[in-house]
Amino acid sequence: MGSKSLEKSAKPEVDYFMWQNADLDNACGLIACLHAVFNNRRKVGIEEKSPLSELWELAKGLSPEERANALNGFTKIQDAHKECSSEGQSEQAEESSQVRYHFICFTRNHKGELVELDGMLVDPRLLDLSLIHISEPTRLGMISYAVFCLKKKKKKK
Numbered sequence: 001m002g003s004k005s006l007e008k009s010a011k012p013e014v015d016y017f018m019w020q021n022a023d024l025d026n027a028c029g030l031i032a033c034l035h036a037v038f039n040n041r042r043k044v045g046i047e048e049k050s051p052l053s054e055l056w057e058l059a060k061g062l063s064p065e066e067r068a069n070a071l072n073g074f075t076k077i078q079d080a081h082k083e084c085s086s087e088g089q090s091e092q093a094e095e096s097s098q099v100r101y102h103f104i105c106f107t108r109n110h111k112g113e114l115v116e117l118d119g120m121l122v123d124p125r126l127l128d129l130s131l132i133h134i135s136e137p138t139r140l141g142m143i144s145y146a147v148f149c150l151k152k153k154k155k156k157k
Contacts, residue, residue: 012115012126014107015039018059018067020119027071028103028119030081034071035105035117051076068119 016038020031037044038056046053055074059067071077104118106127116125 012109012113012124013111014109014115014117014124015041016056016060016067017064017117017124018071018119019064019122021065021068021072023072024068024119027081030077031071031119032103032105032117035119036107039105039107039109039115039117051080064123 016035018031018034020028024031034055037046037052041056046056051074055071055077058074059070062070102118102120104116106114106116109115114127114129116127118125
């Protein structure tokens with residue numbers, strides 16, 4: 001998605017964006033999930049008094065950097081993440097150099113614009129693309145995936 005022709009210059013409005021700092025090394029999957037849930041919380045629903053609702057209340061008024069620091073110190077999410085990830089279908093990387101993937105979130109903001117949320121970037125990116133299809137999540141052996149089909153928007157005359 002790094003192509004400049006696919007990006008709009010305006011900074012998109014989103015409810016939640018956080019950075020991935022050095023202390024959150026290899027937490028991009030969790031951060032992508034937080035971006036997806038917190039920017040769609042009215043659709044998804046977050047159980048009251050759950051670790052997610054507590055993190056939302058803690059982080060909703062913070063800057064992206066402060067949210068990273070808050071997540072780093074929020075042990076309820078860390079404990080739940082460790083518990084779930086230890087049940088995974090793959091071996092956890094022992095060193096950062098073994099990690100070959102980076103997870104980001106694509107979602108629509110309240111204006112219906114397609115936004116890329118990547119904690120490694122300074123800000124969310126507004127994409128000049130249309131989301132035309134998302135497959136049902138599929139499981140193939142040890143890999144789960146969904147396919148996104150994007151196309152460049154036609155310019156309005």
